[in-house]
Amino acid sequence: MPAPRKVYMISGGVTKFAKAHPDMDFRLMVKRAFDYAMKDIPELRTSDIESSRISYFSDHFARQLKAASMVQDYLGLNPKDSRRIEWGGATGGQAIQAGWETVASGRNEVCLVAGFETMSHVETWKGNEFIALASDTNFDYPVGGFYTGYYALMVQRHIYEYLRKTKFARVKDEKKAQREATQEAKRIMAMVSVKNHVNAEHNPYSQYPEKLTMKEALGREMVAYPLNRPMICTMSDGAAVAILASEDVAFKYTDHPVLIKGVGCGTDTMRLADRPHGSVPLFPWEEAGYYSDLRYPGVHSFRAGRAAALEAYKNSGIRDPKKELDFVELHDAYASSEIQTYEDIGLCRYGEGYEFVDQGHPFLEDIDYGLDLPHRGTIPVNPSGGLIACGHPVGATGIMQGVFAFWQLQGSIRKHFGNDKLQIRGAKRGLIHSHAGTGSSVTVTIMERA
Amino acid sequence: MAQPRKFTKFRDVMKEVNTKGAALYKNPAGTEDLVILSPYAINYIHSYAEDSPFFLGLAKGKILGSECKSCHYRYATPRSHCMACGAETEWFALPKEGRVHSWTTCYYGGEEFLKETPFNLALVEFDGVDTLLLTRLKDAKEADIFIGMKVKAVFRHPPRYLISDVHFVPSEKPRKK
Numbered sequence: 109m110p111a112p113r114k115v116y117m118i119s120g121g122v123t124k125f126a127k128a129h130p131d132m133d134f135r136l137m138v139k140r141a142f143d144y145a146m147k148d149i150p151e152l153r154t155s156d157i158e159s160s161r162i163s164y165f166s167d168h169f170a171r172q173l174k175a176a177s178m179v180q181d182y183l184g185l186n187p188k189d190s191r192r193i194e195w196g197g198a199t200g201g202q203a204i205q206a207g208w209e210t211v212a213s214g215r216n217e218v219c220l221v222a223g224f225e226t227m228s229h230v231e232t233w234k235g236n237e238f239i240a241l242a243s244d245t246n247f248d249y250p251v252g253g254f255y256t257g258y259y260a261l262m263v264q265r266h267i268y269e270y271l272r273k274t275k276f277a278r279v280k281d282e283k284k285a286q287r288e289a290t291q292e293a294k295r296i297m298a299m300v301s302v303k304n305h306v307n308a309e310h311n312p313y314s315q316y317p318e319k320l321t322m323k324e325a326l327g328r329e330m331v332a333y334p335l336n337r338p339m340i341c342t343m344s345d346g347a348a349v350a351i352l353a354s355e356d357v358a359f360k361y362t363d364h365p366v367l368i369k370g371v372g373c374g375t376d377t378m379r380l381a382d383r384p385h386g387s388v389p390l391f392p393w394e395e396a397g398y399y400s401d402l403r404y405p406g407v408h409s410f411r412a413g414r415a416a417a418l419e420a421y422k423n424s425g426i427r428d429p430k431k432e433l434d435f436v437e438l439h440d441a442y443a444s445s446e447i448q449t450y451e452d453i454g455l456c457r458y459g460e461g462y463e464f465v466d467q468g469h470p471f472l473e474d475i476d477y478g479l480d481l482p483h484r485g486t487i488p489v490n491p492s493g494g495l496i497a498c499g500h501p502v503g504a505t506g507i508m509q510g511v512f513a514f515w516q517l518q519g520s521i522r523k524h525f526g527n528d529k530l531q532i533r534g535a536k537r538g539l540i541h542s543h544a545g546t547g548s549s550v551t552v553t554i555m556e557r558a
Numbered sequence: 559m560a561q562p563r564k565f566t567k568f569r570d571v572m573k574e575v576n577t578k579g580a581a582l583y584k585n586p587a588g589t590e591d592l593v594i595l596s597p598y599a600i601n602y603i604h605s606y607a608e609d610s611p612f613f614l615g616l617a618k619g620k621i622l623g624s625e626c627k628s629c630h631y632r633y634a635t636p637r638s639h640c641m642a643c644g645a646e647t648e649w650f651a652l653p654k655e656g657r658v659h660s661w662t663t664c665y666y667g668g669e670e671f672l673k674e675t676p677f678n679l680a681l682v683e684f685d686g687v688d689t690l691l692l693t694r695l696k697d698a699k700e701a702d703i704f705i706g707m708k709v710k711a712v713f714r715h716p717p718r719y720l721i722s723d724v725h726f727v728p729s730e731k732p733r734k735k
Contacts, residue, residue, distance in 0.1 A: 130571070130583050130593060236666070236668045247635055251692050251721055252667060254664055256664070257664045260662035264662060272705075282704060283704040332679075333663045377641070379692070381689055381691055382689050407681060
């Protein structure tokens, strides 16, 4: 296969994510994010944009088929090449990769990637029902129809495999051992929740910034045991755009483009119940012997995330992500799936995710979390606040991560956030991770300062 | 219809729209948005197609899994072709007793199931079967359930021809303390 052309992100824009934006329909939301991105690189004219990849997740929320066509004409991009991208929760991440493909292939020099979701069109529990339609509607939906329930099932097994069988192996009574392991996991998931909410305090685009304490995080209402409210992302209205360009033109528009260094995508069965119980696809630095007793992925880990990371690291020449990445923006729809994802993408080995948090590795160095964190700042995860605190307007989410990563790598957080509390100094390389369904598809994209 | 009433909180707008069909939202920017109720209901003519025997089986008190004719991988859910090797599968009856592989208690749910909360979800594992079955676990409270707990199938009569025609309950009554 010939090597793809180098593709750069040259600008980005995000609307503030909110529970509802009744004053803007989806076209205007995208337009606002688009205008912001265009203003940042005044040399680029709309006529220079050769194509668009427009993403939104749900026709049910939109209640407008071909809504992407309406964005295309609102932005004045007709009659150029365009298509809608949909890939569940990974819709945004997939849209960025679709934009990357059209530029990498040589078809276009400049491509606009734009995404949105308007989830406020229905009430929260109807919204949960709509999202659950992205599980098998014959076998999963009629049983419970609730994604938080599915993620609770997955983390319960994760806790069993990685805490019950290790740290709590000596507890004789089985039920007691499982309860103690779950309590410990809940404490650590609350730490993730505190991290993301506190980070978001400094991100003006976030929906739920909060100086959350451990006591508050642990005390709030249970949604599906052991996941409670602050551990779960919420529904949002919002839009985000990323403008991608070839190496030939990127530097014409900005002195600080960011290279899309590598892309990866992985998949798994739609039904959680159908996941195989085999062996772990290994990173080059892992030894098979370490996982000899593990039946993988089962329902405890995301094979799609592992596959996406394997491909993206291979394409980017990354051998040790913990050392070679300066930050990660990952799809923390749940505090549990943030921890599961550390293991999938190799920030630690399978089974080490809880300890990774407890030791402070994914926390920012200069933020006060009110926690004792001996090894903070090893690799900040979700410095923006992630989905848990920024919100999750599905079709925009993966692109939002790309925009935050772009600003981190440009060193322009102060310019766009109005403060530089979240700026990771000297950040050279970041990873964005977008995740769909119960892990049925995941994208990983590596971005690098040019 | 009379002129819609005006509200400054979107929550009040939603309430008004649900009862009166329309409302005006005076948004923080100072402009006014007209919000209306827009109902949507559909009856699908839904065929279970190749999975039909599974649902007919539930009505007869059987859970039918799929076994690959070639590699003999055994699925606890219907799948007319094997995902491991692509060959055709044949039906086999799953044991009516299994163990909890993982579980949760849901205190909220999608709108359709909100009235049933709290309810338990469980993934059930069966001896000699390679994959799991997602089901409701009834007659057990959050405090009773654990991974490895033995559970048995209970079937709905008359059937509604939904996966919920089968649910599971603990095989043994939890001991009272």
